[in-house]
Amino acid sequence: MEIVAELVIFLLQCLAEFLLQIIFEALVELGLHAAREPFRLPTPNPWFAGIGYLVLGAVGGAISVLIFPSAFITSDIGRIANVFATPILAGLTMVAFGAWRQRRGEEMLRIDRFFYGFIFALAMALVRFSLTHG
Template sequence: MIEFVFEVVGELLLQIAVEVLVELGFHSLAEPFRRPPNPWIAAFGYTIFGMIAGGISLFLFPSYLVEGAWKTVNLVVTPVVVGVLMCVLGWWRSKRGEEVLRIDRFTYGYLFALSFALIRFWFAK
């Protein structure tokens, strides 16, 4: 049972860590591009970036951290949790007067995490 908790927490932390690293990268790249892009194109971009990050994560962690039927539960729950965390991070940034990027909103954070999780779901051993 304790192994299961570590596996679930490990998978969640992996996705959160990658999401935060990508978010930090987007903040550093956002400065030259003040004009916001089309939201549909941005959603597509976050989906592609999530798929790329999921593929890269397979090199670091080739086997799925959660086994059996929990893989499906993880596929549904983890992106929602990550989306909520990104929304909270965006709220925190706006309270501090910092610029809020699209990934700091639930929908874009969720799309990134879902595409990340789908790649891991399909291709992790």
């Protein structure tokens, strides 16, 4: 029974890390939708956008550490796995958000695509991994 309890706690810790990243990505997406018009470029550069999402993810990670200074996942192996798994799940979630926006006839942003959502979440996960302890 103790193993089941530990497994449930670990899954809840992973869910907390995932939700934290999704909340930050959603806030960035909302902010970008609100502020995109003044910053539109005639020809968007995907490299510039990728670096921008990397920086935004790192900033999001730093802010999240100020709010939640301890890691949700306490095991070392779990924290390492989180750095890889959560960005993949976050990227897939952003694809789902993008598809939802597209079905509603709204314009998609780059973060609504897997790669940009993944890059944002990876930067956030790496910052949280390096600045928090289990």
